[in-house]
Amino acid sequence: MQDYLKQQITEALQKMAPGLEIPEITIEKPRSPEHGDAATNIALVLAKTLKNSPAKIAEEIASHIETQSGFIKSVEVAGPGFINFRFSENWLSEQLMDAFRKKDQYGRSNVLQGKHIQVEFVSANPTGPLTVGHGRNAVLGDTVARVLEWAGAKVEREYYFNNAGRQMRVLAESVRARYLQEIGVDATFPEGGYEGAYITDIARQVREDHGDDLAGEEHLGVFKKAAEESIFEDIKRTLARMNISMDSFFNENTLYEDGSIDKVIDLLKQKGLIYESEGATWFKTTGFGKDKDTVLIKSSGEPTYRLPDIAYHINKLSRGFDLAIDIFGADHIATYPDVVSAVEACGFDSSKIDVIVYQFVTIVKDGKPFKMSTRKANFVTLDELMDEVGADVTRFFFLMRAPGTHLEFDINEAKEAGEKNPVFYLQYAHARIQSIMRKVRETYDFENAEPDFTLLRHESEISLIKRVLEFPEVIKSTAGHREPHKIINYLNELATAFHRFYHDCRILGEDEKLAKARTELLTVTATVLSNGLGILGINAPDRM
Template sequence: MTENSGNIKESLEEFVKQALQSYAEAQGVTLPKMTILIERPKVKEFGDFASNAAMQTVKIFKKNPMEIAEGIKERIPPSPLIGEISIAKPGFINFRLNPAASGIALKTILAQGADFGRVNVGNGKKVLIEFMSANPTGPLHIGHARNAILGDSIARILNAAGYAVTREYYYNDAGVQMKNLGLSLQARYRQALGEDVPFPEDGYQGDYMKEIAQMLVAEKGDSLKSTQETQAFTQFAADHIIKLIDADMRALGIYFDNWFSEASLHKNGKVDRALDRLAQQGMLYEKDGATWLRSEQFGDEKDRVVIKSDGEKTYIMPDIAYHQDKFERGYDILINVLGGDHHGYVPRLKAGVQALGFDAARLHCIVFQMVTLLKDGEQIKLSTRAGKFITLKNAIDELGADVVRFFFLMRGADSQMTFDWQLAKDHSMNNPVFYVQYAHARCCSLFKKAEEMGITWLGVEQGDPALLALEEEQTVIKTLERYPEMVRLAAETMEPHHITVYLCELAGAFHTLFTSGTKDETKRFLRPDEPALTQARMTLVAALRQVLANGLNLIGISPMEKM
């Protein structure tokens, strides 16, 4: 990799790797396979980048790390990227960049355009990410959005990191909850026809059940009045609710490649086939009239019942069968996005996967903490069964999809989250998504203002980056250059919040620079009396606009051109 590749960090890593190899050859040493990392020092005085390669190889060379560092330093070739290389105890190799590096970074951003930030971590590996997967028992409430947005954003980031990603929604249409759904609709249907019938104790009480009942009356009249079997009611309600869920997902910019029904596993014999495989592997035994899975030997806290003494399969068996189906479809990596209430479920699911003979390391379970809604100073509990919730549709209609998406990505999955409704409604710089989108809109407005002033940006080749000498300008440039690293980090950790944190930092650096120009005219972006400087600053704004757009698009949020 050379300085012309545009990723400065990767270029420096390559320089150090080659220098280390040269030093090893001079010492008559064969290097083992190893990863050479370049990091950004937390202390600015140590330069822009640092390598600990010398300390990594102390046992290999059997020398003082300072001596090794000096040997590596001497073999790093001259480069327009590097202004200075220094050695610091106990053996760090510190790099201070040449101002020319700014120009390389800006040119790379503008040359790659919408592709800037894409990295090849995945090498085309096939990934199946299952997320959302709420049971079709009622409209989605705002708490469901964390799963949906987290899963979709991980999928987007993995796509940008070179993986081939498939999104899947798995829904339970075969359990007790669905039976209760059918009983609920049956009662509301008969009530809509004027009958005085009791509502099931475990039924779904929201007004949406009354609305579905009215739809059923409109379609079927009273033809189902005497029907005792609930399956027709269950199917009608589930079909309608799945359509509502899909509409909510599309409103958030989320599209699933597959909708997978639990009932299909039973219908197609896949649950029985998974049981047969477990039996063939010697993973089942009988006790107390029930059939047990030997899950404890795979790290679960105890063995699990898979068939109860009455012959009914437990809820884990369809999940094991579903994951057998996933593995058999040929995916390299499986990802499940699960709510915090599933935390204890992960070990038994992984045990089931191992009992089938599959590699559980290929299954990644991302467990996120549940959401608390804060509205008008009051915490609102979210319950589908009690019918007390703010629907996701209402949240999207009132707040906007961009706000909902960004807010649910501001914290790591394992962090508790309070969704502050009032802050989400605030159209000021206090609102993080407004703060970032406004930075992009400001970039667009600067180009519009330049046009009004008769200033034409002549392109990246006409803007001399050496003129961008202000500390605030250099801060923006160095933050821009980090974007591919943040995409890589978000992909490797499967944590999209790294992107929102980065975008807020980048927007903050730009707003600081912009504000400084309102106080000091020499720092303004558009200066007709300084055409060369104006061209350089417009190049900076163009690159900034591109990276903000790339980052926002990556997590499914609109880059606004005016606000």
């Protein structure tokens, strides 16, 4: 309907002002149902251009809108110049039939068909189990990928990691120290070492595999390899438990091996954007609006994170992705603009890079926050969180708020039983519909003919139909803005409309044709709930 309304408004404006450069037309759902089913502010946007009052422009646009097609029931001008539309019942019935026929494909679109999109997320180095701090990243990235797939895109999920450098050396030294303690040798634990219990577990496994003969420092590589393999297996198991599967893993070290890092330095030098000072290599970020230039290579010769990140993003674009999406925590706010600027300076289209920055998560239990650190033993792992509240609830709570909003994950609230728990509220709605339909089909022997949705004229029926028909637009909007919490908001509205319908409109005991129409309305509603929850990576149970 949005596309139809935009077309109608565009044609009206072309009649009113031939040659007018028409701006983007925004169609939104009014906050109050009293204001209709859709609204636009285009008259206010064009007031200055058309040199007329918004109200008069709105009236003229409304006079050109076609209401005889059967799609639009009425067009009204409200307030300072808003145009409100009400959909006809016949159009609602036709669209509901279309949804009914599409079955579980309802909501899919081809708006991004032909687009090859990469979503890079999680990307934690293999130094410890995935923590709650990684959880929001993981769930957000996977859900964004799912939404993009529903919009028709080909999506590749990638995990970027570094198994070299100081972090991995300290990890290996930490495992070696625990190994030495296991075999009864005095060992000094490395400064800043990783102290989690998983380090001891890895050390014990090394001893089981190799015996007691690895006390010498020359065997440090054995500990590094064992730690990396063990931790990565643990990471993959955790992701699988959250219904997440990666398509590819990219090792930062390959950027050094294939000369990509050196190529970036050469390209930036050619552009006059790199200079040496105080033994370090600097990137002239002041040329891109920053207050200070930025170090790319420290005086010690060690690159900062920005340098391989620049090479990595050039690598992404060189692989032919139409869009490369990064899921970053708030600690990257100051760093990723440097990467984007450098990619553009190297001759690549930085508009193909999209960064989603999310705020961090605070875990609260019994009113007290848990602290997290992969180097200490008091961090909360994702597995521990899922043990506590379940995978579905974990995913749902990570998605409840907009990415840019701080998230307080209250374990007590997440463990709440029944419909007070927001994810259970949606799952119960789906399960209740399935229960209703089982009872209905025990009572009625419906013919194979399609339902007559024109029989649905009760206020609660119309309200539920309207909510159902919003689903495709919600998916398109979510794919465009990459904000999965909008799906949760929509599903809550749909579940509320269903419960109102359930209270007001009975099925058992009604005429067979009306019973069939209402039953198939519930079929479509259950499909939308199932599809929506599926995009969120959450189960839609038939029984609870």
